[in-house]
Amino acid sequence: MTLRCADLGEDGLLARILPLVDPDRHPPGPERPFAEARGGVLLGPGDDAAVVRAPGDQVITTDMLVEGRDFHRDWGDGTALGIKAAAQNLADVAAMGARPTGLVVALGLPGDVPVAFVENLASGLAAEAARGGAAVLGGDLSGAGEITVSVTAFGALDGRPPVTRSGARPGDLVALAGTVGRAAAGLELLLAGYRPGAFGEADCGLAGAEPHALDALIGAQLSPRPPYLSGPEAARAGARALIDASDGLVQDLGRVAAASGVRIEIDGSSPALRALTAELLPAARLLGTVRPEEEAADEAAREDATPQEQARRWLLGGGEDHGLLAVFPATGTPEHAGTPGCPSLPVGFQIVGRVLAAEDGQAQAGLVSVDGVPADPHSGFSHFRQG
Numbered sequence: 001m002t003l004r005c006a007d008l009g010e011d012g013l014l015a016r017i018l019p020l021v022d023p024d025r026h027p028p029g030p031e032r033p034f035a036e037a038r039g040g041v042l043l044g045p046g047d048d049a050a051v052v053r054a055p056g057d058q059v060i061t062t063d064m065l066v067e068g069r070d071f072h073r074d075w076g077d078g079t080a081l082g083i084k085a086a087a088q089n090l091a092d093v094a095a096m097g098a099r100p101t102g103l104v105v106a107l108g109l110p111g112d113v114p115v116a117f118v119e120n121l122a123s124g125l126a127a128e129a130a131r132g133g134a135a136v137l138g139g140d141l142s143g144a145g146e147i148t149v150s151v152t153a154f155g156a157l158d159g160r161p162p163v164t165r166s167g168a169r170p171g172d173l174v175a176l177a178g179t180v181g182r183a184a185a186g187l188e189l190l191l192a193g194y195r196p197g198a199f200g201e202a203d204c205g206l207a208g209a210e211p212h213a214l215d216a217l218i219g220a221q222l223s224p225r226p227p228y229l230s231g232p233e234a235a236r237a238g239a240r241a242l243i244d245a246s247d248g249l250v251q252d253l254g255r256v257a258a259a260s261g262v263r264i265e266i267d268g269s270s271p272a273l274r275a276l277t278a279e280l281l282p283a284a285r286l287l288g289t290v291r292p293e294e295e296a297a298d299e300a301a302r303e304d305a306t307p308q309e310q311a312r313r314w315l316l317g318g319g320e321d322h323g324l325l326a327v328f329p330a331t332g333t334p335e336h337a338g339t340p341g342c343p344s345l346p347v348g349f350q351i352v353g354r355v356l357a358a359e360d361g362q363a364q365a366g367l368v369s370v371d372g373v374p375a376d377p378h379s380g381f382s383h384f385r386q387g
């Protein structure tokens with residue numbers, strides 16, 4: 001018989017969770033080369049509050065996941081959900097140019113949730129936090145009608161100023177570390193009933209891809225793995241603006257453009273965006289059930305989005321991978337910026353666009369165009385949007 005939260009009660013469940021998130025059980029990972037011993041945690045979870053040593057300026061951010069709105073319980077196991085909850089918060093820390101240090105997590109749980117799911121959630125959260133260099137400092141438990149995971153994360157600026165959304169200047173270059181669009185493709189696959197590890201030969205034939213390529217797209221939705229260290233790296237390299245792409249390339253760059261009083265032009269034919277489009281095409285083909293060899297012939301006749309169009313929609317409007325978008329001054333960035341090995345960009349970043357002046361005063365501030373064509377500012381995700 002499955003052991004459920006209601007069988008254990010609050011203290012019983014907590015006794016299961018606490019050992020799993022113990023900072024000593026999740027030592028610094030390879031991505032935490034500069035953390036001091038125990039990450040500055042003087043007292044971890046278990047008392048009324050945690051105690052941390054926090055020299056210098058700190059960043060603080062919070063982000064929640066709500067069952068039915070941000071995920072479905074049967075899409076994956078608790079581990080993936082824990083990773084996602086940590087990732088979306090640690091990415092916001094990194095998007096200020098800060099180094100993640102800690103997080104607290106508040107769980108709302110229906111009584112029928114299996115204890116194993118909650119244990120996996122706690123382990124996944126702590127493991128992903130450790131990958132980003134952060135420790136789980138504490139949390140709270142409550143009963144709820146649906147699963148909610150609310151995380152607050154902390155980060156250290158290590159003596160640098162924060163990199164906000166408002167520093168982009170005309171002439172600057174826009175670069176991406178990590179990915180965009182993949183989690184959105186994964187979401188559509190999940191909504192269509194596909195599950196990781198269950199793509200058969202027929203699916204792969206339609207998609208024109210190996211099963212692992214489709215699994216990876218679902219993985220990007222269920223358990224995104226943003227490049228946290230790229231945030232502080234960008235800050236050290238002189239980034240003028242930073243944001244994590246949570247709501248889509250166009251929408252999030254629109255936020256940078258609006259805050260900075262500039263326009264941004266996305267280069268759809270940049271190597272990074274072309275490569276990402278190619279990764280999205282198999283899912284677009286599968287969901288549109290267009291075989292690769294039929295694609296060209298079909299394209300003109302189809303009223304629905306062609307696979308190319310669908311992939312582009314995900315590319316431009318799909319957040320949740322939490323890739324990091326950074327704006328760098330072009331000075332010192334050679335013409336070939338964005339090609340592998342370019343010394344003036346931090347490793348992991350590739351050029352995807354540039355910053356332009358908002359002509360007509362501020363009227364154009366915040367505008368984002370793709371290959372010269374103004375983009376729909378509402379192409380990305382928004383909670384509460386009708387229709």
Ligand SMILES: Nc1ncnc2c1ncn2[C@@H]1O[C@H](COP(=O)(O)OP(=O)(O)OP(=O)(O)O)[C@@H](O)[C@H]1O
Nearest residue numbers: 061062063064088089091092095244245246247319
């Ligand atoms: N309920 C709230 N009360 C106070 N401030 C809020 C509230 N909700 C959002 N904010 C603030 O508004 C700003 C934008 O929030 P939003 O969640 O859109 O962006 P974000 O934090 O980058 O999230 P994400 O990267 O997950 O999309 C943030 O500075 C956030 O702290």
Ligand SMILES: Cc1ncc(C[n+]2csc(CCOP(=O)(O)O)c2C)c(N)n1
Nearest residue numbers: 063068069070071072246247319320381
């Ligand atoms: C069941 C289900 N429906 C829709 C979505 C899509 N979704 C939810 S939140 C979000 C953007 C980031 O949100 P926030 O700004 O709150 O961090 C997106 C694209 C999903 N993941 N699961």
Ligand SMILES: [Mg+2]
Nearest residue numbers: 092095244246
């Ligand atoms: Mg953000």
